[in-house]
Structure formats: structure tokens, C-alpha cells
Amino acid sequence: MDAHEGQHDKTGKPYIQHCQRVADLVMNEEEKIVAYLHDVPEKAAGWTIDRLREEGFSASVIAAVDALTRRPGEDDAALVARAAANTLARPVKEADLQDNLVQAEQTGLDTTKFAEGLAALAASGN
Template sequence: MSIFYRAAKIAEEVHAAQRDKTGRPYIEHCRRVVDAVETRDQKVVAYLHDVVEKGEGWNRTRLDEAGFGPTIASAVDAMSRRDGEDYFAFVRRAASNPLALPVKRADLADNIWQARQVGASTVK
């Protein structure tokens, strides 16, 4: 099974019962982020970008052990906000990882799109 397919399957399982801000299945958000980035590794990170925050038992170590390797695991970790972490410190940390940066940009763009769809504020 390819790394891309594994990432998609994990994201589908983790987000199966979740909804995005618009009420759509959460996996659609992941797919839109995947579609907005270019490389295979960026697409893998895009599928996994919310698995640590929204999934049960996922962390950098588990991603590495699941065969994604340290580069992808580090990028996903960079995109995972820690408990009590200031939002802007989190964004700076995500932006400091060259693999995570384009995925974070795509994630933010989709989050803004969702907020506009439901008439919510786009300001954090």
C-alpha cells in the first residue's frame, strides 16, 4: 500500500464521524487541502495534518512507526497545536517546517473559505 493511500485511509478513519464548519464530512476539508498542494509528501501531510489533534492516540512517534518516516511525522507534528500553546506561536512553529508550510497555507485558506460559507469571522 502506498504512503499516500495509507495517509488517506488513516484520515478517513480518524475523521469518519467528524464534520467541518460547514457541516460537511471533515474528510472533505482534508481532501481540499490535499488538492491545494503539489508534491506527494505535501499531500501525505495534508491528509494527516489534523490526525494528531482530532484523532485518538496519534502522535509524531506513532506516525513514524506507521511508516511515514521522520520527515513527514515532523511536518505533521509541526502542524499540531499543543495544549495551551498560543495560536501565533503555533503558526510560527508550523511555518518553520518547510514541508508543513505549504500545507498550513492551504489549510488556513480552506478554513477561511469554510468560515465565509457560514458567515463566521475569518479573524483569529
């Protein structure tokens, strides 16, 4: 995906591989679309929720990507809670946290926020 061109994940691999791993962890086509788009508005220059809408993505995909996009000043707990409230975003957030946890473990980074996010999702029980 051009949106993540030149970007790398925590392990130094092309960022799109993170998106692919997240997509591999979710079940249906719409979840896979959201998985590929989940970091685009937050991490890709020139990409916004409005631009995704202009590209023709469905309202449900747009709402899920928006639920997964961190707001300025937003903490991890608030982001996870918002994602958990959207039925399409929830499995993608879980897969994203799982993949980030594995990457953090592989590179010796702190895994706390990813483990806490997964625990918060499990506790929310939606």
C-alpha cells in the same frame, strides 16, 4: 480515512473533505500526505505522532505533522510560526488556513484568525 470517521468540518461536511481540499491546494506527494494527516494527532482519538511513526510514515512527514499539531495552551501565532519554520509544513498550513477561511466565510463565522495566520505566513517570507 478512519481517523476522521464521524467528524465534520465547519460546513457540516465529512471532515475528510477538508483534508482533501487542503491536499488539492499543495503541490507534491509528500505535501499531500501531510495535508491528509495534518489534523490527525490533534483531532482523531487514539492517534499520536508516535502512532503515525509506527504506521511507517517518513521522518520528514512526521516532523511536518508535528509542526502542524497545536500544543496544549499554544496560541494561533505560535502554531503558525512553528509551521512556517518547517519547509514541508508551511505550504500545508497555508492551504489549511485558506480552506478554513473559506469555510468560515461560508458559515458566517469569524475569519480573523485565519486571515491573521495567512498574513503571518506571508510576512515570515520563508
